[in-house]
Amino acid sequence: MTGKASGPLLSVAALLGLWVVAAALTADPQILPSPLALWQPFVRELSTGTLPHHLGATLVRVAWAFVLAMLLGTAIGLAMGRSERVNRLLDPWLVIFLNLPALVLIVLCYLWIGLTEAAAITAVTLNKVPNVATVIREGARALDRDLDAMAKVYRMSATTRFLHVTLPQLAPFLAASARSGIAVIWKIVLVVEFLGRSSGVGFQIHMYFQLFDVAMVLVYALSFIGVMLAVEWAILQPWERRARRWRTA
């Protein structure tokens, strides 16, 4: 166990080392402060409660948008992947919404719904749904037809079919879109926050960027990344290991 756990820690350490070297070479703390220089501002932001406040706001938005986008995107992707007719109808919409700039969607949502939390989450969700749908559609197209036939003949219920026949086949696609999904969502949340919210990591990052305070930008960015690493190690990877057990057994 310890041998396995040391891998990630080592590689995080290596990354930190690289950063220290890069910072030393850059020799301009305004452009790239060394990791050590971030500790004090980090502790300060933490103790004043500013960082938890903004991080919390962002996490709530990310969580909402993630759940909504995964549900909607999976449903749409499955429908498109399984039925050529649905696909032909929705495909152009998918391409259009996929390539609609985040800015446009965000501004329209804010103007229609108002500068509210709901508008922010809607904007992010709308931005992300086509991404999820695209990935899941490919997964749905690759579903095994023999297993489908088996499920049909044995009259499995819709739930059983979904949980035990479809879902395990979609697992790699779900994992891929969940992981790259959270990343994209969080990037859009950043934009959403600086365009119309008064809280959140994106708001802080943009503000400190305007002030050209790279250290603070990094403090906020890395706090979120820290949370994501925790989610990855505590939730996603154990789940994936479980879901993948049959492959390696």
Next chain:
Amino acid sequence: MTGKASGPLLSVAALLGLWVVAAALTADPQILPSPLALWQPFVRELSTGTLPHHLGATLVRVAWAFVLAMLLGTAIGLAMGRSERVNRLLDPWLVIFLNLPALVLIVLCYLWIGLTEAAAITAVTLNKVPNVATVIREGARALDRDLDAMAKVYRMSATTRFLHVTLPQLAPFLAASARSGIAVIWKIVLVVEFLGRSSGVGFQIHMYFQLFDVAMVLVYALSFIGVMLAVEWAILQPWERRARRWRTA
């Protein structure tokens, strides 16, 4: 053929119809102009050559970043998916780079490399590589071991194995990451352009957005989407149909 082709056209028409209705309901051309109101500015931008100039600049950036990100991302994803050791080493890097805000990477690239084309393309590529790698890694993990064994026993060359054993299995994952990839790249290119380039669709969109000129923002956004629809219909979908022929035969 005509019956099949009419599906997408119909659905684009439906989307246009929806837009007309929404515009009529909004009744404020500054918030949501009707599609008709875009025609004149579009023609004007086209004839002065402004739109082709900026669209061209953006497309070049998107193309470069796309090719680089797909190549690098596929290589990294494959390596991580096939070797648990490589995965353990690189996984934290992947999570970190996946969740590093685009803004941070872009600003750092601009500051280090300068406000140049190379910096812009590097920034976009770095933003996108972890996304591709995440998706391809899942694909690599799902590779069929029996086919691998077969390829080994029959001493297939590395190229043959890659082209005829690995690639077809990765195809859904490649299609997913290519499609959602272009979309993400173009969204990041927009940010890159408004932060530090003097040309490109993103530059124009941001400028018109500052002027609150939604019509022009839409003209530029939709021009790019038009190009993407063309790419989708002329290149991606025919290729996909070919690659998927064995499934439906």
Next chain:
Amino acid sequence: QDLPVIRAAVLQIGTVNWELTAIRENGFDTEHGFDLEVQGYADNAATRIAVEGGEADMAVADWIWVARQRAAGKDYVFIPYSKAVGALLVPEDSEAEDLTDMAGGKIGIAGGPLDKSWLILRAYAQQEYGMDLKAETEQVFGAPPLIFKSGLSGDYAGSINFWHFLAKMKAGGMRELVSVETAASELGLDPDTPLLGYYMKEDFIEAHPGIAQSFYNASRDVKDMLADDDGAWEAVRPQMNAKTDAQFEQLKADWLAGAPARGPVDAEAAGRLLALMAELGGEELVGEATTVPEGLFADVQ
């Protein structure tokens, strides 16, 4: 008694916030019969969406932008705030003496090709030296902080930025080659025309008669207080993000220098500026506002 509330959407770190905070902290708002609520945003665009979306009653913009919106049908009204404008700065060791020395070099510009300072400088170069500044230099447009940073590192022959970044660049040793104020006077424009101001929707003003004047009074009170009393700046200082005393002094001086004279905007002088802008920036900049739209400037005394 319920006072009318003005919800102001401003850049969290904007210089306008210094004034608004001072208004609230010194109770100038209630004194003049309204309650001020400040919403901080991270980007200018956000403040505009807030007003348009009805989440705020007031934001900050230059009046040319407001004129454009008004001409396009929005009922925005402008209340003057500052006449601070930009300048073109050159690196400390630059040997440039006037704009002609920029020829063949790079100019870093925050705010894009329609930036007003850039346009005025172009007109000035044309009139003064017969020089096409746009054709004879290479322009690098970038986000203000990036222009600030690369300008300081000496990447450009000249830099044009927003005034508070300029103040920091000056504090960092850069030298002012030509100020937009000078250029504007040379072009026959009135340098006292305040470019920057608050804007509100007309129906908001109608719903609360006299609110524009009340707000303007409060704004003037703060300006007078800060001009007279150095000590009052200490309360503002934490917001100013000045890293050094030099930066603090420069920001303070530039802010005070930007305070316009009390009174309404001279519509005629504004008309001349707008005409020049329309000529230089074209429809892209001014939209349908080729002349100052009726009722653009609030009649504040």
Next chain:
Amino acid sequence: MGDPAAVGTAGEALADGMIRVDILSKRYGRVPVLGPVHFRIAPGETVALLGPSGIGKSTILRILAGIDTDFEGCVSRPEHMAIVFQEPTLLPWRSALRNLTLANAGLSEAAAREALARVGLKGRGEAFPGQLSLGQQRRLALARAFAGRPELLIMDEPFVSLDAKTAETMIALTETLIAETRPATLFVTHARAEAERLADRILELRGEPATLSPHLVQTEGYD
């Protein structure tokens, strides 16, 4: 034309419990694989289907099971079926035990373990299909089909990949099942001995497109 086993048809035909297969023709693309194929299976009857490799046996089974609906003709069958495909077709991500209980909704875990033991997989309930030998997977597929007490049992070469002794056990098991629950059974085999032992009747496919070779079609009597 093709009325592929509409529920109405099925209900009607099943008044007498008779399974009717009336295929007029079946093509893949433009290649006709099956010509007219008509037969009946009475409840409790066991029918073997013989024919050379590639003639269309699996195609007929798929049509009967309702998996393939793209043919000309019509088919009536009971609701409650079980099938043994030519390949095991298990859920590789679920344990042997779950493969049984998921496919047979009412099956208790104890009954599933019992079913595993009967096909010689005692104690392997927690194994994933990938951890079983191919012969073990095939036996698991048999157990899955037998566990549900179906009205119609369809089997595609159920006893290959098994050594003589195991095959004998499986055949005996099949006989027991058929004797106990009396499903209508249609199975494909290449071993005539197997067919003669288990089946009441043998159908043989011949020709191109394939039809039932005339001298063996004894179904007219049921019409």
Next chain:
Amino acid sequence: MGDPAAVGTAGEALADGMIRVDILSKRYGRVPVLGPVHFRIAPGETVALLGPSGIGKSTILRILAGIDTDFEGCVSRPEHMAIVFQEPTLLPWRSALRNLTLANAGLSEAAAREALARVGLKGRGEAFPGQLSLGQQRRLALARAFAGRPELLIMDEPFVSLDAKTAETMIALTETLIAETRPATLFVTHARAEAERLADRILELRGEPATLSPHLVQTEGYD
């Protein structure tokens, strides 16, 4: 301990062309599946491997082929092998023809068509594996193994899922191939008749963990 067929070992052992299998033990997880299994195959010799389902036959073939290297013992084998897996294991996204030419680098298209014809798949060269019946897929897998003229031929139940006539053709084809190119051959079967007809020698696996049943191990003579 486990020195799984290092190239050095392989080269050395092959000085005399002899194929040596010396398995000490093989476990899956903690379950031992194979005990000591030692045998030799001389060039040109054909050996059949028999044993009940699930005993470990496929496991031995996989170890011999170098697919499974996670065992204790050592194995030496020639470079140039061909294998027929228990399941067809074709590339579903490549045509039948490409499946032959991709696995056999030197094979011309004409030769591949010829090979298809010999296993009764004439004219089906453009079909994807999914468009073939299982028996046809198995024959394609046989054609793939035969086309390369290997030094070592490994076959896992090559003739199941085929009707008697087709099976006979395939067995005859195998005999021809063995006579022509004289590969060392190891094959698994459940049909003793098949084993006796093709093989020079029969090995039988028994027990748990499985070992070669003593009276049939005639390999000592080769040592």
